[in-house]
Amino acid sequence: xxxxxxxxxxxxxxxxxxxxxxxxxxxxxxxxxxxxxxxxxxxxxxxxxxxxxxxxxxxxxxxxxxxxxxxxxxxxxxxxxxxxxxxxxxxxxxxxxxxxxxxxxxxxxxxxxxxxxxxxxxxxxxxxxxxxxxxxxxxxxxxxxxxxxxxxxxxxxxxxxxxxxxxxxxxxxxxxxxxxxxxxxxxxxxxxxxxxxxxxxxxxxxxxxxxxxxxxxxxxxxxxxxxxxxxxxxxxxxxxxxxxxxxxxxxxxxxxxxxxxxxxxxxxxxxxxxxxxxxxxxxxxxxxxxxxxxxxxxxxxxxxxxxxxxxxxxxxxxxxxxxxxxxxxxxxxxxxxxxxxxxxxxxxxxxxxxxxxxxxxxxx
Amino acid sequence: xxxxxxxxxxxxxxxxxxxxxxxxxxxxxxxxxxxxxxxxxxxxxxxxxxxxxxxxxxxxxxxxxxxxxxxxxxxxxxxxxxxxxxxxxxxxxxxxxxxxxxxxxxxxxxxxxxxxxxxxxxxxxxxxxxxxxxxxxxxxxxxxxxxxxxxxxxxxxxxxxxxxxxxxxxxxxxxxxxxxxxxxxxxxxxxxxxxxxxxxxxxxxxxxxxxxxxxxxxxxxxxxxxxxxxxxxxxxxxxxxxxxxxxxxxxxxxxxxxxxxxxxxxxxxxxxxxxxxxxxxxxxxxxxxxxxxxxxxxxxxxxxxxxxxxxxxxxxxxxxxxxxxxxxxxxxxxxxxxxxxxxxxxxxxxxxxxxxxxxxxxxx
DNA sequence: CTGAAAGCGCTTACAG
DNA sequence: CTGAAAGCGCTTACAG
Numbered sequence: 001x002x003x004x005x006x007x008x009x010x011x012x013x014x015x016x017x018x019x020x021x022x023x024x025x026x027x028x029x030x031x032x033x034x035x036x037x038x039x040x041x042x043x044x045x046x047x048x049x050x051x052x053x054x055x056x057x058x059x060x061x062x063x064x065x066x067x068x069x070x071x072x073x074x075x076x077x078x079x080x081x082x083x084x085x086x087x088x089x090x091x092x093x094x095x096x097x098x099x100x101x102x103x104x105x106x107x108x109x110x111x112x113x114x115x116x117x118x119x120x121x122x123x124x125x126x127x128x129x130x131x132x133x134x135x136x137x138x139x140x141x142x143x144x145x146x147x148x149x150x151x152x153x154x155x156x157x158x159x160x161x162x163x164x165x166x167x168x169x170x171x172x173x174x175x176x177x178x179x180x181x182x183x184x185x186x187x188x189x190x191x192x193x194x195x196x197x198x199x200x201x202x203x204x205x206x207x208x209x210x211x212x213x214x215x216x217x218x219x220x221x222x223x224x225x226x227x228x229x230x231x232x233x234x235x236x237x238x239x240x241x242x243x244x245x246x247x248x249x250x251x252x253x254x255x256x257x258x259x260x261x262x263x264x265x266x267x268x269x270x271x272x273x274x275x276x277x278x279x280x281x282x283x284x285x286x287x288x289x290x291x292x293x294x295x296x297x298x299x300x301x302x303x304x305x306x307x308x309x310x311x312x313x314x315x316x317x318x319x320x321x322x323x324x325x326x327x328x329x330x331x332x333x334x335x336x337x338x339x340x341x342x343x344x345x346x347x348x349x350x351x352x353x354x355x356x357x358x359x360x361x362x363x364x
Numbered sequence: 365x366x367x368x369x370x371x372x373x374x375x376x377x378x379x380x381x382x383x384x385x386x387x388x389x390x391x392x393x394x395x396x397x398x399x400x401x402x403x404x405x406x407x408x409x410x411x412x413x414x415x416x417x418x419x420x421x422x423x424x425x426x427x428x429x430x431x432x433x434x435x436x437x438x439x440x441x442x443x444x445x446x447x448x449x450x451x452x453x454x455x456x457x458x459x460x461x462x463x464x465x466x467x468x469x470x471x472x473x474x475x476x477x478x479x480x481x482x483x484x485x486x487x488x489x490x491x492x493x494x495x496x497x498x499x500x501x502x503x504x505x506x507x508x509x510x511x512x513x514x515x516x517x518x519x520x521x522x523x524x525x526x527x528x529x530x531x532x533x534x535x536x537x538x539x540x541x542x543x544x545x546x547x548x549x550x551x552x553x554x555x556x557x558x559x560x561x562x563x564x565x566x567x568x569x570x571x572x573x574x575x576x577x578x579x580x581x582x583x584x585x586x587x588x589x590x591x592x593x594x595x596x597x598x599x600x601x602x603x604x605x606x607x608x609x610x611x612x613x614x615x616x617x618x619x620x621x622x623x624x625x626x627x628x629x630x631x632x633x634x635x636x637x638x639x640x641x642x643x644x645x646x647x648x649x650x651x652x653x654x655x656x657x658x659x660x661x662x663x664x665x666x667x668x669x670x671x672x673x674x675x676x677x678x679x680x681x682x683x684x685x686x687x688x689x690x691x692x693x694x695x696x697x698x699x700x701x702x703x704x705x706x707x708x709x710x711x712x713x714x715x716x717x718x719x720x721x722x723x724x725x726x727x728x
Numbered sequence: 729c730t731g732a733a734a735g736c737g738c739t740t741a742c743a744g
Numbered sequence: 745c746t747g748a749a750a751g752c753g754c755t756t757a758c759a760g
Contacts, residue, residue: 028752028753028754029753029754030753038730038731039730039731039732040731040732040753040754041730041731041732041733041755041756042729042730042731044753044754044755044756045729045730045755045756048755050756052729052730053729053730054729054730057729057730069533072753072754073443073752073753073754074439074508074754075438075439075440075442075443075448075752075753075754076439076443076736076752076753076754076755077753077754077755078439078736078754079437079439079440079443079736079737079738079752079753079754079755080735080736080753080754080755080756081736081754081755081756082736084439086489104468104471107468107471107474110471110474110490111492114490114491114492115492118491118492123489123491123508124489124490124491125450125487125488125489125490126474126478126488126489126490127478127482127488128475128478128479128482144438144487169433253673254673254674254676254677258677283674283677283678284677286677286679287677287678287679287681290679309617309618310618310647310674312618313618313622313647313648313650313651314647314651314678314679315650315651315654315678315679317651392736392737392738393737393738394737402746402747403746403747403748404737404738404747404748405739405740405746405747405748405749406745406746406747408737408738408739408740409739409740409745409746412739414740416745416746417745417746418745418746421745421746436737436738437736437737437738438738439736439737439738440736440737440738440739440752441737441738441739442738442752443736443737443738443739443752443753443754444737444738444739444740444751444752445738445739445740445752446752
């Protein structure tokens with residue numbers, strides 16, 4: 001009798017659909033409905049956890065689902081619900097970077113973002129982008145993602161107006177980076193200023209007086225700039241001054257750190273400490289110092305920023321600033337989902353922690 | 365007149381749909397059709413590059429698309445085409461690993477896989493998985509992905525029967541790992557055996573006689589085991605033998621390398637070289653050697669495997685084996701797409717390259 | 729609590 | 745070369 005009541009489903013079966021199911025593993029909600037002896041609507045309700053479904057019915061549906069190893073088709077579900085259930089992560093790279101030069105810090109962020117997404121039941125779509133590309137239109141518009149997380153490095157000013165465009169077209173996004181007034185959209189970042197201040201204060205406490213800064217210090221790279229401003233502030237409080245000759249531009253790679261350090265050594269002889277704007281820069285700098293016969297920390301104290309996992313294992317171990325990437329990933333995803341749900345969201349600055357290791361402890 | 369001919373579209377407009385378009389940025393192919401003065405079918409054909417469309421018509425459609433910033437809805441398109449346009453990457457981790465302990469080598473792979481995917485017009489969905497989870501059913505079944513790339517570490521034997529299940533249920537997948545006979549499915553991997561052989565031969569040429577191996581050497585970890593077998597083969601060719609006391613288990617983290625090295629030092633005093641099964645292990649080992657007053661390479665020559673970007677910048681720079689991750693990513697994606705298209709595919713072993721640096725050059 | 733039906737935005741035979 | 749129509753597999757008002 002049940003069979004007679006469900007003509008459409010029976011039809012599917014008669015036309016060999018069941019064989020299809022077996023072969024391709026593509027049972028539909030109609031097959032579940034047939035097996036459970038209910039309507040397809042009820043299957044859908046049961047699977048979406050609707051309170052309207054009777055407990056006993058729900059159990060029968062679940063049994064059929066298990067038996068056929070059924071999974072709701074995301075494409076159909078998303079299409080109908082006009083919602084993608086997916087967030088997109090755009091990871092920017094310098095145009096020059098090859099695969100192996102992605103900052104491990106971003107990997108760590110990637111891991112925690114992925115975890116945070118799946119905890120919220122969202123998928124994560126990842127795209128590596130050159131800053132120059134026309135990325136701003138790509139994701140949200142094609143309904144692939146409900147919102148975008150922007151992560152990466154590169155010239156901030158060059159992509160600022162793309163952020164404006166995103167805001168203008170109503171795309172939901174959050175970015176990881178410096179949190180400054182007047183920025184378009186929502187930003188989440190760590191407290192770069194206090195991190196820089198903490199490093200410089202620590203180096204001053206170690207008795208260092210001439211502390212070099214390796215990394216860009218301009219509004220093109222706001223995160224490094226904030227670290228620099230924190231460093232300058234700590235110097236000021238010690239009645240010292242940040243000297244332009246002690247600042248060398250570097251991007252966040254070991255190679256760039258090596259080169260910056262080499263050029264500093266060539267230009268200046270009386271520095272007693274180096275604050276590298278990232279751990280990768282610091283690792284390159286450490287190598288350069290060593291190649292030039294300078295000992296860390298006896299001749300030059302050294303500190304980085306990020307606390308990537310290698311920092312603890314270089315020799316000597318690297319003093320640095322820990323960014324809590326797990327928390328960062330969660331805040332990014334939570335903020336973006338609030339945006340998606342049209343709830344109010346604020347930019348947020350996450351605390352950092354100074355991690356002192358051998359590379360800066362002069363008297364050890 | 366054109367308006368009269370397109371009732372359905374006109375309807376959409378009358379009911380305020382156009383306002384929707386402006387606000388939500390969701391133009392549909394019907395809006396494009398209206399604007400271009402053609403049918404929606406033609407819009408779809410034009411956009412999918414059908415040869416059936418007149419050049420002039422195609423141009424008009426394109427103009428409308430540009431004007432409304434239209435993007436094809438992937439959910440609808442994929443649903444209709446019964447194809448997701450998406451590949452999934454499952455990255456396995458040890459249950460113990462936290463975010464910051466992901467091997468940079470896998471990041472590098474991730475980058476090149478992402479690039480290879482977008483070159484082929486596919487999206488990449490990423491999921492970090494514990495080996496223990498019920499991951500095998502997750503992706504392909506829910507139509508989120510046309511195929512799966514498996515990448516990661518962990519006990520091979522523990523997940524081998526899950527591979528069998530994947531094969532049994534017809535899921536398309538390729539895995540990165542050791543390429544061995546009798547494995548279920550398609551595997552792509554580097555030539556771990558020759559890599560291990562090359563390292564050991566090189567160390568022997570440097571005059572080393574008692575070469576330790578840091579890393580698992582059992583069928584639970586086939587990649588490390590292949591490296592170990594290569595190492596043992598090189599020793600054999602030099603009329604030496606791999607000694608069990610000189611092999612210490614380690615997983616691919618700096619910490620594990622540090623611990624393995626420490627325990628080797630405690631147990632054995634007369635080794636003159638260390639071959640670490642990965643660069644991370646080597647970096648941890650280098651630190652442990654140093655902490656115990658042993659100099660690299662004067663007292664102990666050291667080599668790793670992978671050539672992560674940090675390898676060049678530790679001090680001394682690390683001798684290692686380069687895996688071509690760019691090529692690896694391409695081969696993984698190409699092989700998977702062949703599988704998706706039901707074309708024949710074979711497992712493949714990619715060549716490696718010995719990279720000699722300071723850590724193993726005893727006479728420098 | 730349940731079922732029949734409309735519709736999400738496309739693609740693609742089918743019929744000119 | 746083009747259009748009208750069916751249908752991909754769901755979700756959700758609507759009507760019991």
